[in-house]
Amino acid sequence: MTLQVGVIGTGMIGQDHIRRLTNVVSGVEIVGVTDIDQARAAAAAPAGAEVFTTPSALISSKKVQAVIICSWGPAHEEQLLASIAAGKPVFCEKPLVTSEAAALRVMEAEAAFGRRLVQVGFMRRFDADYRRLKAVIDGGKLGAPLLFHSVHRNASVPEGLYTSEMPLNDTLVHDADISRWLLSDEVTGVEVRVPRRSTRGGALRDPVFVLLHMASGALVDVEISVNIAYGYDIRGEISCEAGVAALPNRPATVISDASGIRQAIPEDWRERFIEAYDQEFREWIVAASKGTAGGPSTWDGYAATLVADAALRAVTSGGLEPVNMIPKPKLYAAPTAMAAE
Amino acid sequence: MTLQVGVIGTGMIGQDHIRRLTNVVSGVEIVGVTDIDQARAAAAAPAGAEVFTTPSALISSKKVQAVIICSWGPAHEEQLLASIAAGKPVFCEKPLVTSEAAALRVMEAEAAFGRRLVQVGFMRRFDADYRRLKAVIDGGKLGAPLLFHSVHRNASVPEGLYTSEMPLNDTLVHDADISRWLLSDEVTGVEVRVPRRSTRGGALRDPVFVLLHMASGALVDVEISVNIAYGYDIRGEISCEAGVAALPNRPATVISDASGIRQAIPEDWRERFIEAYDQEFREWIVAASKGTAGGPSTWDGYAATLVADAALRAVTSGGLEPVNMIPKPKLYAAPTAMAAE
Amino acid sequence: MTLQVGVIGTGMIGQDHIRRLTNVVSGVEIVGVTDIDQARAAAAAPAGAEVFTTPSALISSKKVQAVIICSWGPAHEEQLLASIAAGKPVFCEKPLVTSEAAALRVMEAEAAFGRRLVQVGFMRRFDADYRRLKAVIDGGKLGAPLLFHSVHRNASVPEGLYTSEMPLNDTLVHDADISRWLLSDEVTGVEVRVPRRSTRGGALRDPVFVLLHMASGALVDVEISVNIAYGYDIRGEISCEAGVAALPNRPATVISDASGIRQAIPEDWRERFIEAYDQEFREWIVAASKGTAGGPSTWDGYAATLVADAALRAVTSGGLEPVNMIPKPKLYAAPTAMAAE
Amino acid sequence: MTLQVGVIGTGMIGQDHIRRLTNVVSGVEIVGVTDIDQARAAAAAPAGAEVFTTPSALISSKKVQAVIICSWGPAHEEQLLASIAAGKPVFCEKPLVTSEAAALRVMEAEAAFGRRLVQVGFMRRFDADYRRLKAVIDGGKLGAPLLFHSVHRNASVPEGLYTSEMPLNDTLVHDADISRWLLSDEVTGVEVRVPRRSTRGGALRDPVFVLLHMASGALVDVEISVNIAYGYDIRGEISCEAGVAALPNRPATVISDASGIRQAIPEDWRERFIEAYDQEFREWIVAASKGTAGGPSTWDGYAATLVADAALRAVTSGGLEPVNMIPKPKLYAAPTAMAAE
Incomplete structure (x- = not known):
């Protein structure tokens, strides 16, 4: 019943999540880690976890049931698409992706798969x-x-x-x-x-x-x-x-x-939201153990991307910049069954 | 040492100020009242106060040392100008006046007199x-x-x-x-x-x-x-x-x-600001007894008029409506000597 | 309609009350002061107030309608009894008196007079x-x-x-x-x-x-x-x-x-209770102008004396020290008619 | 690295702790339960946990590394002594025991063992x-x-x-x-x-x-x-x-x-202290995994027993009832090494 997870990216936030999943939150075991800096990955790996040389190797490993993405933003799209292709639940830190087009591609992939797999790290x-x-x-x-x-x-x-x-x-x-x-x-x-x-x-x-x-x-x-x-x-x-x-x-x-x-x-934010981070993973583990995802979705990550883009335009224009979202895909239409959501 | 005042306008706010000056605040005596409704004025007049038939009669009466204007807004300009012409300190309820042009005329009159005479009723x-x-x-x-x-x-x-x-x-x-x-x-x-x-x-x-x-x-x-x-x-x-x-x-x-x-x-505002109203008059009385005024000035009433005008334009335009004030007359340049200001 | 009062005792608290009655509270005029230190009394006297040589002279003066006692505690009994004998409303700072016997004597005198005359300075x-x-x-x-x-x-x-x-x-x-x-x-x-x-x-x-x-x-x-x-x-x-x-x-x-x-x-207490002191005198003036007193009574001062005595005994005894009050005299039985009480 | 625990007593509080250790807190597994009501024990047992017929059977079982006592108070002494005799860390709900003599016996047993084994359920x-x-x-x-x-x-x-x-x-x-x-x-x-x-x-x-x-x-x-x-x-x-x-x-x-x-x-207390209960067990698990105990000790349970006894006497006597504790055994003299204590 323990969820076997792999962690991509072992920088500051990745290390913090590894600590959290090892010492605080139950029902989960880190079985693999990877980082562009292999030494950093090795240092961050809990006892018994394999250090993978690439994200794709980690994602495709049979021992990895679910994926946690803590790499830098530009790498997210590829890692998300690979996780979805593998049918594995994935937790993705902010930002989901770095462009509207990328967000659309991830939503399409998830829709094609037919079930929510992605939870985005909006811990609030x-x-x-x-x-x-x-x-x-x-x-x-x-x-x-x-x-x-x-x-x-x-x-x-x-x-x-x-x-x-x-x-x-x-x-x-x-x-x-x-x-x-x-x-x-x-x-x-x-x-x-x-x-x-x-x-x-x-x-x-x-x-x-x-x-x-x-x-x-x-x-x-x-x-x-x-x-x-x-x-x-x-x-x-x-x-x-x-x-x-x-x-x-x-x-x-x-x-x-x-x-x-x-x-x-x-x-700082660590002190303010430490319990929110813990709870974020508790709920992710429950959903991922069932092969799906709850909480903030790809749709929410897409919305955030559009708002940030519009805000940056608005600084320059001084005016009201529209946020034009596509019609909401069915996958995100209904609230998930998760109690707290 | 008691300030002899006349009250113009004995509607709700005028009656409240009469009560305040009679029962709460010291150093003041209401010697005259007037209202377009003479019966209402008579009913509101404290014992010993004369009921004047017109604002100008009240303002010019020798027994009236200072004037309190609680009439409706469109009447304020004429009453303010008459008070300034008579060299009498005047407390004026909001709005000071109802147009930018009127505000400018009152400021000009006060500047010509050479000393602040007007306090506007911004009780906050x-x-x-x-x-x-x-x-x-x-x-x-x-x-x-x-x-x-x-x-x-x-x-x-x-x-x-x-x-x-x-x-x-x-x-x-x-x-x-x-x-x-x-x-x-x-x-x-x-x-x-x-x-x-x-x-x-x-x-x-x-x-x-x-x-x-x-x-x-x-x-x-x-x-x-x-x-x-x-x-x-x-x-x-x-x-x-x-x-x-x-x-x-x-x-x-x-x-x-x-x-x-x-x-x-x-x-409501009565409960919230009751002590502010009392204090407003305590300080007015001190200044008026010296033949001048402190607190919110004609300049402040002018500014309020321009902001309200701009806000009304902004509702329609949807844009940023400028507030263009004249250079600040010297009379309003320095803070008054009043401690609390 | 202005209450003419005399102040006995022009130490710190006496001076503060003189300031209060002169500058803050309406409906009152200080017409006389006295102090064992005549120079201090003269310095504290507002313009137009007579400096009396003794408390009894002040109390019996025809120009004094009501008395404020700010002398030291041991002098209160005699000054209270003289005020009551003169039928003059009296405000008395704490302590009312310094012994139970004295408190009983003041209550008897007030009862004999047949109407409350004393307000004690419990400003809270x-x-x-x-x-x-x-x-x-x-x-x-x-x-x-x-x-x-x-x-x-x-x-x-x-x-x-x-x-x-x-x-x-x-x-x-x-x-x-x-x-x-x-x-x-x-x-x-x-x-x-x-x-x-x-x-x-x-x-x-x-x-x-x-x-x-x-x-x-x-x-x-x-x-x-x-x-x-x-x-x-x-x-x-x-x-x-x-x-x-x-x-x-x-x-x-x-x-x-x-x-x-x-x-x-x-x-300090001045900052904390400044408005309570003002209000204390506002209400005293209203009652004294009618020839009587409201608020904390001689009975309340008597009770305070007994509690303090019992507390001092209790420090020594370590036990429960009883407070045995006489039956409440009729004069203090009913709440006064004052709204705020 | 998972602590194998047995739970004695599956009433309300026992069931709540089973839920907590199963779903909320990590690093622990419930391997055995027992209750005087065998059916209740069976119903409360998590999947894979053995239902023991007696507390002593549970305590002595090789699969049980640490014991949680949620039985009623009069049963605590025997269960504590048995756990200490077995050298097993034990969490004991309040009251530790129901008499001073019993508390002394438990302290003696723990002292004889030479290391703290007991944590008492003072969750505050x-x-x-x-x-x-x-x-x-x-x-x-x-x-x-x-x-x-x-x-x-x-x-x-x-x-x-x-x-x-x-x-x-x-x-x-x-x-x-x-x-x-x-x-x-x-x-x-x-x-x-x-x-x-x-x-x-x-x-x-x-x-x-x-x-x-x-x-x-x-x-x-x-x-x-x-x-x-x-x-x-x-x-x-x-x-x-x-x-x-x-x-x-x-x-x-x-x-x-x-x-x-x-x-x-x-x-109620469940809402108020839910997180304290969780944290209480997190820290117990860490200490118990090292074969010892931190947090509230047998000494603390002994003190509570004496205070309650004195309070009950004081209701009757009306006086100051002394609490006479034995000299503090060395075992409880130093604060434990646990960070949060």
């Missing part, structure tokens, strides 16, 4: 706070959601490595995905406004303010601040017709001292 | 929560303010009486004024987005989402929801370079019962 | 947070109050001047009075426990933990910590049969910075 | 909120802990089944254990006060108010209310020399609706 959907928030909205007592105020703040980003495209390419996709999920809606257009620049980030375009126009007419505004010094702070508040629902403060000891009455704020 | 500037928030921003430890998220929610508005222009004409002016004051900045442009409509307001355009572009580059986003059922909820959060400052929950007993752990929310 | 009853808390309890939805957890923390106390008796003599009386008022109950016994001593107060007995046994059977536990460094923090939570009601955090800007998400705490 | 020590609270206290910045206010509220208890001894026997032991752990201290005496009775519990003695006197002089006050209707609410606040640390509100969506601004409260 597994966070307990977001799940409770969605339950309140879905409960319907507050009426239809009309406005969603989503806030994404990083204490800092690596100077030089973090470019002005990244708030839209890497960060906004989380807010876009969680907006689609919380509101059970789709993004139809994106606007970007660039406010006064923070002096803390040098030439970096920071903060960025984004409006997501949803199919229902609901409007999402997103604050992205990536050098705000004080911590990693994720906030969200949904204004509905007859009330408002919001993420709470993170649980932290309430201290009264010379700084006032206060609660600590997470330092 | 006298609210303790907003004042503490401004003190934090002005303190500078959080760095420059970059984004301000301002939320204005009404439980309900009078059906039929409240039109789709009013969120921009009557409500937005508060958010615009408090934004200018909190950020020590000016509005240079306005955008309006109209999200999915609440079914609770019939055909009313509700909610409305507004972006105020500030001269510094700071961006203000404003949620206006006027039928949200649960209460009168005013929120504000300012993202700065190195931290965030926000209005707190209103003080209210923390009750743990079947509804959870909870605090009541004010029912 | 005029604090908006405590009033809302009482309204919730009195509303009855939570059922009968069973336990009250009352917390009194000072940042620091003056070294050398503050003795180990003072937490029970000066501080506990506030918690005792507010307990009686919130629970509409009487104290019947007192226990004191002395926990591990804080090293911040030297030899001072700090903190102190007190149990008040109430006539209804409800139990009040009181934490008194007077050197806790971080601020002046007054807390209270009442456990009822079907829920809990508690004082909220004080309103303060919510700041997110390197110290976490936080709100400032008041520095 | 594994709760993230309590752990953060302890980290703040242990960090020392707030100075020594002087007072701990611990609140334990149940929405309701089973009528008829829940007796007046149970708040002290079953509930207080949690507050006592967490007090000892948070303050790194021992209980030396217990007082109990019985306030006004809640009408919601019929003849049940509810609420109960307890004082724990600690060896350091610190004082712990405990509110136990078991019929408070609104939810399961566990609170704790520690007053130190230079500040205060408290458990936060539970994470729950912040909803603004007709009930105010509010957060839900857990319904």
Whole structure:
């Protein structure tokens, strides 16, 4: 009953998932790893796991029942297509792929296979706070959601490595995905406004303010601040017709001292979402053990790709950039049977 | 040492101010009232106060040292100009006037007089929560303010009486004024987005989402929801370079019962801002007793008029509507000497 | 309609009340002051106020309609009795008197006069947070109050001047009075426990933990910590049969910075209760203008005296020290007609 | 590397632990179960697990590496002694045993074995909120802990089944254990006060108010209310020399609706402590796999037994009942090497 998995890519996030699957989450065994850096792969491999020389060798190995893709984005398409061709469930870290065309090809392959095989790494959907928030909205007592105020703040980003495209390419996709999920809606257009620049980030375009126009007419505004010094702070508040629902403060000891009455704020995403990552894999393992996938789908990865593309266009155009999705394939039409989704 | 004042307009807000000046605030005596409805004026007049037949009679009366204007907006310009001509300090309820041209005429008259005489009724500037928030921003430890998220929610508005222009004409002016004051900045442009409509307001355009572009580059986003059922909820959060400052929950007993752990929310603006109104008049009386005015000025009323005009244009145009103010007259250049300002 | 008052005692608290009655509260005029230090009295006297040489001269002066006693405790009895003999409403700072016998004499005098004349300075009853808390309890939805957890923390106390008796003599009386008022109950016994001593107060007995046994059977536990460094923090939570009601955090800007998400705490009692003091006098003026008194009564001052005496005995005895009050005189039986009480 | 465990007792809590070890926690396999009700044991046994006819057969089975005791309290001593005799790590649900003499016998057996083998089921020590609270206290910045206010509220208890001894026997032991752990201290005496009775519990003695006197002089006050209707609410606040640390509100969506601004409260202990139970077993498995035990020890179970006994005596006596523990055996002297402890 233990799922035998292979891990492609043993960089920072790959190593973290290997630790998670080895020490925290049950029902899974890592039987193979691979990386373009074979030494790194060997160092990361748990006892008993085979080090494969190529992703395709790992994917096609009989001992590998399911695949975890933690390689860099441009490599995802090929690895996803190979996994689907092999009929193996696959967990794929963000981004799903790096172009709309690639996303369409992966969806076509999955549709041709006839069953969902891919879960994309939007871990926020597994966070307990977001799940409770969605339950309140879905409960319907507050009426239809009309406005969603989503806030994404990083204490800092690596100077030089973090470019002005990244708030839209890497960060906004989380807010876009969680907006689609919380509101059970789709993004139809994106606007970007660039406010006064923070002096803390040098030439970096920071903060960025984004409006997501949803199919229902609901409007999402997103604050992205990536050098705000004080911590990693994720906030969200949904204004509905007859009330408002919001993420709470993170649980932290309430201290009264010379700084006032206060609660600590997470330092980074690892601290904030550590349990969401664990839960993400718990649910993936359950679905993969049945030969399928739940949670964020190829469709969701496709949507994120289009939103990021539109956001980058909107920075330049200053206008409302449309997000034109294809009709939703049947494979993604119905919610999966997974309880928490 | 008691300031002798006359009140023009004895409708709801006028009566409330008469009650306030009679029972709550010290250093003031109402010596005259007037209203287009003489019977209403007579009924509202405190003991010993004269009922004048016209505003101009009240303004020119020797027993009236200072004037409070609570008449309807279209009458304000004439009453303001008469008060300034008489050299009498004047408190004027919102709106200052109803057109840009009128605002310019009032500013010119005040400039010609050579001293500030007008205080406009933006009571939020006298609210303790907003004042503490401004003190934090002005303190500078959080760095420059970059984004301000301002939320204005009404439980309900009078059906039929409240039109789709009013969120921009009557409500937005508060958010615009408090934004200018909190950020020590000016509005240079306005955008309006109209999200999915609440079914609770019939055909009313509700909610409305507004972006105020500030001269510094700071961006203000404003949620206006006027039928949200649960209460009168005013929120504000300012993202700065190195931290965030926000209005707190209103003080209210923390009750743990079947509804959870909870605090009541004010029912309406009277409950929320009652102390701000009191303080507004305390400070007006101090300044008026010295023959001048502090707090929100004719300049601020002028700015509010331009923002409301731009917002109404922006609804139609869908674009960024500029707010082009004249150069700031010297009279309004320096902050007044009032401590709390 | 302005109440003409005389102030006995122009030390720190007397000066603060003179400022309050001159600048903040309406409907009152200070026409006389006196102090054992005549120079201090002269310095504190507002323009136009007479400096009396003795309290009795002030009390008997025809120009004085009502009396405010801010002298030291041992002088209160004589000044209260003289005021009552003169039939003049009197506001008396804590402590009412310094012995049970004295309290009984003042009550007898007031009873003989036939109308309440004395209001004691328990300002917490005029604090908006405590009033809302009482309204919730009195509303009855939570059922009968069973336990009250009352917390009194000072940042620091003056070294050398503050003795180990003072937490029970000066501080506990506030918690005792507010307990009686919130629970509409009487104290019947007192226990004191002395926990591990804080090293911040030297030899001072700090903190102190007190149990008040109430006539209804409800139990009040009181934490008194007077050197806790971080601020002046007054807390209270009442456990009822079907829920809990508690004082909220004080309103303060919510700041997110390197110290976490936080709100400032008041520095001292002046900051915490400034509005309660104002309101205390507003209501006193209304009652005194009618020749009577509302709010905390001689009976309440008597109760406080007995509780403090019992607490001091309990420190020594280690046991439950009874509080034996006389039957409640009719004069104090019914709640006064004052709305807020 | 998978720990093979046997479970004694398949009632409610036993079944919940079987579910937990099968579906949630990794590194463990249930290889045997037993219960006085053989049918119940058979129904609860996971696939592949042997149903033993007696606890001793399970304990002595070679396939069982470690034992989980979920039987009723009076059976614990014999099962613990047998497990220790077999040299097998054992997790024992509360109460450790039901008499002081039995606790001493178990400690002697463990001491004779020479290594810790027993972990007692005080799951609060594994709760993230309590752990953060302890980290703040242990960090020392707030100075020594002087007072701990611990609140334990149940929405309701089973009528008829829940007796007046149970708040002290079953509930207080949690507050006592967490007090000892948070303050790194021992209980030396217990007082109990019985306030006004809640009408919601019929003849049940509810609420109960307890004082724990600690060896350091610190004082712990405990509110136990078991019929408070609104939810399961566990609170704790520690007053130190230079500040205060408290458990936060539970994470729950912040909803603004007709009930105010509010957060839900857990319904029962299962909801509140579900993650603590999971973590309790994760850490037990790690230690048991090494042939030893960490976390709450036999010593801690012994302490709880003495506190409960003293509390029951204190109800009758009305006085301070001493808790006289034997000198701490060396086996329990040093903190275990477990990181989280």
